Amino acid sequence: MQKCQNYINGHWMDSSSGEVIEVNDPATGKIIGQVSCAKEEEVNMAVDAALKAHNSRVLVDMPPMERAKLMRTIANELRNVANEGGDVLCRENGKPLPNAIFEFMDAANYFDYYSGLTDKLEGSTIPVNNTVIDYTLLEPYGVSAHIVPWNFPMSMLARSLACAFAAGNATVIKTAELTPLATASHFAKAISNANVPAGLINIICGYGNEAGSILTAHKDVSQITFTGSVLTGKKILHAAAERAIPAVVELGGKSAAVVFPDADLDKVVNAAKGGIFGQAGQICSAMSRVVVHKSIKDELVERLANMAKGLKVGAGYEEGAELTPLISEQQLQKVENYARSGQQAGATLAVGGNRIDREGYFFEATVFDNVKPDMTIAQEEIFGPVLSVLTYEDEAEAIHIANDTAFGLAAGVFTKDINQATNAVNQLQAGQVYVNSWFTGSIATPFGGYKQSGYSREKGQEAIKGYLQVKNVGIQL
Numbered sequence: 001m002q003k004c005q006n007y008i009n010g011h012w013m014d015s016s017s018g019e020v021i022e023v024n025d026p027a028t029g030k031i032i033g034q035v036s037c038a039k040e041e042e043v044n045m046a047v048d049a050a051l052k053a054h055n056s057r058v059l060v061d062m063p064p065m066e067r068a069k070l071m072r073t074i075a076n077e078l079r080n081v082a083n084e085g086g087d088v089l090c091r092e093n094g095k096p097l098p099n100a101i102f103e104f105m106d107a108a109n110y111f112d113y114y115s116g117l118t119d120k121l122e123g124s125t126i127p128v129n130n131t132v133i134d135y136t137l138l139e140p141y142g143v144s145a146h147i148v149p150w151n152f153p154m155s156m157l158a159r160s161l162a163c164a165f166a167a168g169n170a171t172v173i174k175t176a177e178l179t180p181l182a183t184a185s186h187f188a189k190a191i192s193n194a195n196v197p198a199g200l201i202n203i204i205c206g207y208g209n210e211a212g213s214i215l216t217a218h219k220d221v222s223q224i225t226f227t228g229s230v231l232t233g234k235k236i237l238h239a240a241a242e243r244a245i246p247a248v249v250e251l252g253g254k255s256a257a258v259v260f261p262d263a264d265l266d267k268v269v270n271a272a273k274g275g276i277f278g279q280a281g282q283i284c285s286a287m288s289r290v291v292v293h294k295s296i297k298d299e300l301v302e303r304l305a306n307m308a309k310g311l312k313v314g315a316g317y318e319e320g321a322e323l324t325p326l327i328s329e330q331q332l333q334k335v336e337n338y339a340r341s342g343q344q345a346g347a348t349l350a351v352g353g354n355r356i357d358r359e360g361y362f363f364e365a366t367v368f369d370n371v372k373p374d375m376t377i378a379q380e381e382i383f384g385p386v387l388s389v390l391t392y393e394d395e396a397e398a399i400h401i402a403n404d405t406a407f408g409l410a411a412g413v414f415t416k417d418i419n420q421a422t423n424a425v426n427q428l429q430a431g432q433v434y435v436n437s438w439f440t441g442s443i444a445t446p447f448g449g450y451k452q453s454g455y456s457r458e459k460g461q462e463a464i465k466g467y468l469q470v471k472n473v474g475i476q477l
């Protein structure tokens with residue numbers, strides 16, 4: 001059984017309260033590890049360590065090339081622990097082992113990518129008059145707090161951390177209570193092995209409504225990045241507003257793929273396989289709705305159902321597992337309730353709809369036919385392997401249905417007609433739109449939400465602005 005501690009000021013330490021958080025394997029429900037549960041004392045220690053590290057200017061004054069080199073060292077250390085750390089992540093999260101190992105590689109790639117920006121944080125000179133020299137400096141905020149969800153613990157963490165670090169901020173990370181092990185063990189080990197100066201990166205494990213809210217309310221935190229649900233995101237924004245500090249928020253989604261009559265249905269089915277059944281649908285930008293022209297609906301539903309039936313069910317560490325478990329019993333019940341609500345509202349099950357009779361938190365790959373736009377299963381984020389199929393008669397109706405939720409994270413368009421595609425892209429209200437595919441992005445492409453899916457952007461060069469403030473300097477000659 002794995003036991004992990006908080007990583008504060010370059011040292012591993014237990015919480016003074018002695019309290020622990022137990023972590024289970026979602027494929028069996030059995031306890032596989034525990035972390036020391038950070039309380040107010042540990043949050044304060046972590047923020048103090050970050051503030052001292054920031055005020056020492058060890059990172060701020062580090063020459064850009066040195067900062068870049070340090071980030072590339074972190075990237076290499078993350079690659080060194082990827083296999084072992086991926087195994088831990090697979091067991092605590094339930095995701096397929098190759099995906100879990102990839103998350104460490106992805107984290108490494110974030111550090112490599114943002115290392116390339118450290119010497120490109122350029123200000124500008126501004127003409128005022130011939131007796132004044134005016135220029136701008138881009139400076140870090142100071143202590144940047146990162147609150148991470150359980151579905152992609154490593155990728156989401158590195159996405160914001162590498163960017164904040166490249167900008168020169170000191171950081172405090174709060175792991176998700178359901179998946180703290182890989183971060184507190186192998187991620188922290190990589191940071192330590194890379195000889196990151198003490199206090200620049202601190203990792204605490206605690207509950208959201210305790211350590212999380214204490215962290216976001218802390219007087220010495222100058223910027224917050226939150227990735228998680230809309231509900232919690234709103235609390236984070238309140239906490240940030242209370243002290244008038246900036247926050248980057250990346251929230252949930254209910255993303256729709258619009259399928260035109262000329263679409264290649266193999267591409268739609270393939271996109272749905274990863275887009276809604278990958279990681280059991282626990283993906284913020286999951287393809288959770290298909291809005292298809294009524295003339296091809298029956299054929300598409302049949303193909304989707306056949307694909308769903310053929311998925312190999314198993315724990316992430318079982319070879320070839322495609323449909324892995326949900327994260328917890330609570331999440332399983334939530335998904336089950338949504339499935340019942342869909343049936344009660346009059347949607348019909350093309351396939352699935354029930355929990356799977358085995359240990360752990362498995363739910364069948366589910367396709368709902370005859371879904372109407374106002375049904376709960378068409379409006380709310382289920383965060384499970386449940387796809388809702390809706391139909392339309394003309395393009396205007398398709399776009400209306402796709403946009404008609406409170407979210408705006410991702411959207412898709414399937415057609416062979418480029419004019420049709422770009423026309424739809426222009427009208428869809430989403431931070432990313434995929435054409436004839438799903439999840440086409442990379443670290444270099446900006447990612448974020450419209451409407452209640454959040455604001456600010458992560459990934460790409462765009463994201464660094466979220467971790468820098470502009471200082472204008474005027475010199476009177």
Ligand code: NAD
Pocket residue numbers: 147148149150151152156174175176177206207208209210211212213214216227228229230231232233235236250251252253283284285381383409449453454
């Ligand atoms: P969640 O909101 O329950 O928790 C996210 C994190 O916030 C956890 O670390 C939790 O401990 C912490 N937290 C909870 N209450 C808090 C509080 N009052 N103050 C401070 N921190 C608090 O979300 P989750 O269930 O872990 O993640 C799933 C959600 O995340 C889904 O809605 C999904 O769409 C979203 N998500 C979004 C993105 C994106 O990039 N847009 C990426 C991944 C996940």
